[in-house]
Amino acid sequence: xxxxxxxxxxxxxxxxxxxxxxxxxxxxxxxxxxxxxxxxxxxxxxxxxxxxxxxxxxxxxxxxxxxxxxxxxxxxxxxxxxxxxxxxxxxxxxxxxxxxxxxxxxxxxxxxxxxxxxxxxxxxxxxxxxxxxxxxxxxxxxxxxxxxxxxxxxxxxxxxxxxxxxxxxxxxxxxxxxxxxxxxxxxxxxxxxxxxxxxxxxxxxxxxxxxxxxxxxxxxxxxxxxxxxxxxxxxxxxxxxxxxxxxxxxxxxxxxxxxxxxxxxxxxxxxxxxxxxxxxxxxxxxxxxxxxxxxxxxxxxxxxxxxxxxxxxxxxxxxx
Numbered sequence: 001x002x003x004x005x006x007x008x009x010x011x012x013x014x015x016x017x018x019x020x021x022x023x024x025x026x027x028x029x030x031x032x033x034x035x036x037x038x039x040x041x042x043x044x045x046x047x048x049x050x051x052x053x054x055x056x057x058x059x060x061x062x063x064x065x066x067x068x069x070x071x072x073x074x075x076x077x078x079x080x081x082x083x084x085x086x087x088x089x090x091x092x093x094x095x096x097x098x099x100x101x102x103x104x105x106x107x108x109x110x111x112x113x114x115x116x117x118x119x120x121x122x123x124x125x126x127x128x129x130x131x132x133x134x135x136x137x138x139x140x141x142x143x144x145x146x147x148x149x150x151x152x153x154x155x156x157x158x159x160x161x162x163x164x165x166x167x168x169x170x171x172x173x174x175x176x177x178x179x180x181x182x183x184x185x186x187x188x189x190x191x192x193x194x195x196x197x198x199x200x201x202x203x204x205x206x207x208x209x210x211x212x213x214x215x216x217x218x219x220x221x222x223x224x225x226x227x228x229x230x231x232x233x234x235x236x237x238x239x240x241x242x243x244x245x246x247x248x249x250x251x252x253x254x255x256x257x258x259x260x261x262x263x264x265x266x267x268x269x270x271x272x273x274x275x276x277x278x279x280x281x282x283x284x285x286x287x288x289x290x291x292x293x294x295x296x297x298x299x300x301x302x303x304x305x306x307x308x309x310x311x312x313x314x315x316x317x318x319x320x
Contacts, residue, residue: 006070006077032067033225035060036218076189078182086186088179093280094288097253101296103170107244109304114237124235128242135174135243136250143176147209153177154213159221174247181210249273253289254280 038060046054055061088095117125143149153175161168172178184206191199228236252273280286 006074031060031063035063035067037223039064039219075185086179086183091285091288092255093253093276093285094292096251096255097289098292098296099170099173100248100251100253101293101298102300103244103248103251103296104293105297105300107241107248109300110237110241110244114234114241117238120235121238124238125242125245128239128244129246130242131239132243132246133249136247145180145206150177150181150206150209151213151216153181154210154215155217155221157181157210158214158217159225161218170244170247174250181206253293 038058043055043058046052046058114121153172156171156175157168160171169178169182172181184203188200188203188207191197191203250273254274254276256272256274276286276289281290
């Protein structure tokens with residue numbers, strides 16, 4: 001179970017590979033949703049009354065501990081050992097190229113799982129695409145760092161995390177907070193290792209509102225998701241796929257920045273995808289930006305194939 005959590009943790013740092021999808025294809029998705037739902041209001045009341053025995057009986061805590069411990073290890077791997085947030089800032093074209101390929105692969109798999117769209121399916125794709133276009137064109141290039149917005153990012157990212165087919169990191173990328181949030185996690189881990197409590201405090205000023213938003217989001221959304229997927233699973237997946245398809249516009253490796261003057265200073269207001277020049281393609285970053293989309297696409301297909309080669313567990317899953 002820990003190994004599956006590690007895979008989900010790695011997936012959540014990489015936009016385009018959904019932790020929810022990995023849970024789904026590895027056979028623990030139903031159990032994960034049920035385990036999250038077990039941390040409900042009665043369990044919280046028992047905890048506040050220090051009735052720990054009741055809490056342990058109500059909440060699937062062993063399963064959640066193993067999965068989330070694995071996820072923590074996966075996140076450490078991709079924020080400290082392979083610092084993706086830093087690489088996105090220093091080498092945007094190759095990293096966006098990798099993300100682009102991963103997302104295209106996810107679109108293909110999600111479309112396969114959702115099935116052939118009928119009349120309502122086409123409407124679902126169009127609605128998802130419309131939402132994606134609003135997000136891509138409506139979210140400014142620089143989003144706030146205020147506590148309320150970080151809290152909102154936590155809500156949105158955790159909702160995407162639990163959905164099969166869309167990545168929490170992808171939503172952070174669209175909200176222009178990918179490197180801000182994941183970079184803060186890396187900074188917190190680095191400060192903790194060095195005993196730098198001032199640096200740790202600065203990182204926690206960002207991470208605590210995000211974590212509280214995630215907690216609020218998962219507490220509410222897991223119940224809504226369980227209801228929606230039980231009745232409209234394919235339509236929901238089609239709508240998510242429509243959103244992913246349209247929002248590739250914002251992940252294309254080569255982007256032209258658009259600026260406007262604001263109080264006498266240039267302010268980045270957005271980016272527009274463009275074709276690279278021959279000179280750009282001749283550089284090593286241009287070569288990587290062309291190769292890594294293929295690598296990302298193949299990687300998604302390989303993960304899917306390996307996961308499906310294993311016999312899925314039942315929704316209840318084996319005893320832990």
